[in-house]
Amino acid sequence: MKALGKWSVEHRVTVNLIMVFLIVAGMFTAMNMKREMFPQFSLDMISIAVDYPGASPEDVEEGICIKIEEQLKSLKNIKTMYSTAVEGHAGVVLELDAGTDITAKLNEVRTEIDLIDSFPTLAEDPVVVEIKNNEPAIYVAVYGDVAERTLKQTAEKIRDDLVGFDEISLAELMGVREYEISVEISEENLRNFSLSFDDVVRAVGSGSLELPGGLIKTSGGEFLIRAKGKRYTGAEYEQIPLVTRADSTVVLALFLDLGLAFWVASGIPISFTALLCQK
Template sequence: MASPDPTSPRSGPIAWMTHHTVAANLVMLIFLIGGLVIMTNVKQEVFPEFKVDQIRVSVPYPGASPEEVEQGIILSIEDVVRGLDGVKEVTAAASEGRAKVEIELLDGVNADNVLQDVVNEIDGIQSFPELAEEPIISLAEVRNQVVTVLVYGDQEEQTLRDVAERVRDDLLQRPGITLVELGLTRPREIAIEVPQRDLRAYGLTLNRIAREIGEAAIELPGGGVKTPGGEVLLRTQERRDFGREYADIPVASTPDGAIITVSDIATIRDGFEDVDQEAYFNGERAIQVKVFRVGMETPQSVSQSVRAYLEELRPELPDGIGFAMWNDRSEIYQDRMNLLLKNAFLGLALVLLLLGLFLDLKLAFWVTVGLPVSIIGSFLFIPFTGASINMISLFAFIITLGIIVDDAVVAGEIIYQKREQGLPLVQAAIAGAREIAGPIMFAVLTNIAAFLPLFFVPGALGNFLMQVPSVVVAVFVVSLIESLFVLPAHLAHTRELSGFWKRLDRPRQWFS
């Protein structure tokens, strides 16, 4: 049996699609409807989520100088973690009262396993100073902050903090907001000051008082007791969060049996620690309330919910306290989205105008339709790449707009040329698409090859930039299918212009 002739008007995928317009229309509808459905369910964020291969260690050391922090904590941590498998580099910073160590991991290692190794090694250090607190060890994470609310005013810091905590708690109760944190707040501090004369009078030392307070202000699990009704968990709860709660702690007794409490010998004050960073807005002290996007929440929905809440809160604010929205990243996101839509609209208008003016109105229409089909259809592949709608992927869509229009214009022009040479519509569409198939495929493959190296950029930067080739490749593939298989089918079955379309085409005929 003889094989089909590839030069035959009815052989090959291009000819088959050209003759079967239902199939071409079905492909176009799959791209449009499927892409729109997936587009509405794709995660929207300002910047893409990505993993940072880094472990962070923080060790509070109250009252220590940077030199003491380095000698007592940092050097010990560096010694035990540098030789661990999967560790690439260790950097540390010593500041007053705190040690910070960042451990960068090698590409491809299991971060959870390395984290456990780091925890085990640091827990085994016996040389930490006595006053050093428990190390805080965690994998670094990048969170999607949307907006910051500044609570400011010429008021006491505690008053500002109370309002900021109310704002935080209220926002967490609103639908569509999951994560809210306070920022640039000074940790609370309870100062207990004991005069030297009272220490001498009762034969006390600061260490003894600190020990008595520490033992009375802890929260300890007490195990469980099994009863006929089930197991009852026991807990000794003596946690104290405010200065007044420390007043009745006994620290000594007199020879006649009288109990001496903290309030008898000390001045107790609620205050805040001295830190290196503080927030001010318009010259007044401020506290940040940071609002983050989580899961499928969108930047716009989070920002709108925050704005609506602040309008409700405005009449209830105490005198002398105000608020302001700062660093609203949803506006940046919306600006990039508007830029994409503006460029797309201008591109479509120019293609429709110029092709309609120089070639043919219906040809211009179908070429123009191919552009949104390519962009929207690319969302069919987006879920498989892990990409989302964000600043980086929107930038990639903007890049592709100026490239994919060339494929459709060239294919449409060649088909128009074949028609001008006297070929019937169907044969002109097939011949034109076949003639341009090779150059278009090589052009698309060349463009894809130019972006492929971004898939192999290592580290956090590679995770960040991976959105660009993911989007570009998806758009180019859909554009190639549309230009070679869908567009010829539409151009092959256009009817002769009549009525309104014929009158509309007269200026084009005169111009040509």
């Protein structure tokens, strides 16, 4: 210490320059330091979600959860794995060992899930994501005496405008409901054509599907075959044949209000009365 003090006294200019450099470097670091009240950190967890519309919890467990567990149980660095089966939805959460490369493990899990080819036909594509701890910095509420659809569209526009700023990395909507089309059929129309409501449900379900058809290998390359029959609007759903008779008569589902059948918020008391017509 004496030697350091002696050197400092004899080299006062050098000491002053070092002090100025440290002050400037400290100020620069403080001005550019990332400051967060609730910092984001990795939870070392991966979520796998699969929607299975109309299925009971038992069917979801047998058709999805068990198959995912069997496929992933041999992977390394998985500390725990637990599944949740509810009506129409399956969820599997993986807790990884501390220090695991989450990005590499996420890609590995996605690859293993893609290898499962025995999911039920009506099951949606699996969604595999990392569970993160995102604490919001600010909440923005959108309200007004307007329709819920207008509120949602306004909120979506505000969200898109906010994420356009460099200072904002993520903005999410909360408290909004997804769009859906609701179908109602009168008992009189069902009796006229000797149909049950389950017959209509099966016809609508089978008439709106996207199914993989396999792989075709040729000398020119490989081609993936996929049947694209998913329907998204009321005008498309009304063309689904409910009954095809021997004399080529086809009974279609026809929506009365086509103008509103394109987008409707789930849960809103707006529905579409479908009648059966003969074509």
